[in-house]
Amino acid sequence: MLEIADIFRACGPAWRRTVALSLGQLKVMSAIEQCRSAALGGHVLRCSGCTRTEFFGEYAQLADREAFARWLAPLRASEWFVYAKRPFAGPEAVLAYLSRYTHRVAISNQRLLALDERGVSFRWKDYRENGRTRLKVMALEPGEFMRRFLLHVLPTGFHRIRHYGLLVNPVRRANPAKIRSLRGVAPKLSSSPYEAAVVDQPTFICRHCGAPMLVIDILTRTVPIRAPPKKTRQ
Known part of the structure; x- marks a missing residue:
C-alpha cells in the first residue's frame, strides 16, 4: 500500500533543493522519511555540530546573518493583528471545520491511490455535495502535494x-497527581522504555560531521486515530 513516507522518500530530496522551507517543515519531512512518527514511536535527533538554518531559491541571500537581520527588522516593527469576522453559517460550522484538523494528520495513507506519471492520486471529500458525487479523486504533481501537506x-x-483549567501550563504537572491522590487512583505506569530512560551521554553520531546527536524530543507510541462514525440514513 502506498504511504506518505513513500512519496517523501521518492520526491522529497530533489524538491527540497528548489523551495524554501521552515525548520519545522524540514523536521517533519525528515521524520516522515525516517518513519519516526507518534504512531510508530521513536525519537527526534539534532546534530550539535552541523545544525544550521538553510535558505533556498529567492531567499538564498538570507543565509548571511546581517542580511537576515535587515530582512527581519521591518517585520519586528510591524503591528500584527488577527483578522476575524462572524462566520456566515454560525459557530457550529467553524467547530465542524476545525475538528477535521485538530486531531488528524493532513491526509491518511488510506486515501492515497497511486504515485505515477500523473503525480500523486488520492481521494478527497467535497463537503458541498451529497451522495456518491461527494467522494472524488484528485491528482497533484508530487511537489505540489508535499507543499500542501507541509502547510x-x-x-x-x-x-x-x-x-x-486543570491542564493549564503552570500547574498541569501537579494537578493530575493531586486529583489521582484525592480519588485514590494509582498513576499509570509507562510502557515505553523511552519515557523512563535517562541518557547522560549521547549515543548517536552525525554521519556528516561526526558530532554527537542530541535527543531533543521523544515520540511515544500512541493509539491510531480512528475515523468518525458513518452517518446512517433514516
Whole structure:
C-alpha cells in the first residue's frame, strides 16, 4: 500500500533543493522519511555540530546573518493583528471545520491511490455535495502535494491546541497527581522504555560531521486515530 513516507522518500530530496522551507517543515519531512512518527514511536535527533538554518531559491541571500537581520527588522516593527469576522453559517460550522484538523494528520495513507506519471492520486471529500458525487479523486504533481501537506505544519511557537483549567501550563504537572491522590487512583505506569530512560551521554553520531546527536524530543507510541462514525440514513 502506498504511504506518505513513500512519496517523501521518492520526491522529497530533489524538491527540497528548489523551495524554501521552515525548520519545522524540514523536521517533519525528515521524520516522515525516517518513519519516526507518534504512531510508530521513536525519537527526534539534532546534530550539535552541523545544525544550521538553510535558505533556498529567492531567499538564498538570507543565509548571511546581517542580511537576515535587515530582512527581519521591518517585520519586528510591524503591528500584527488577527483578522476575524462572524462566520456566515454560525459557530457550529467553524467547530465542524476545525475538528477535521485538530486531531488528524493532513491526509491518511488510506486515501492515497497511486504515485505515477500523473503525480500523486488520492481521494478527497467535497463537503458541498451529497451522495456518491461527494467522494472524488484528485491528482497533484508530487511537489505540489508535499507543499500542501507541509502547510499543516505549525510555525515555531504556535500550538495546535491550548489547554485551560486543570491542564493549564503552570500547574498541569501537579494537578493530575493531586486529583489521582484525592480519588485514590494509582498513576499509570509507562510502557515505553523511552519515557523512563535517562541518557547522560549521547549515543548517536552525525554521519556528516561526526558530532554527537542530541535527543531533543521523544515520540511515544500512541493509539491510531480512528475515523468518525458513518452517518446512517433514516
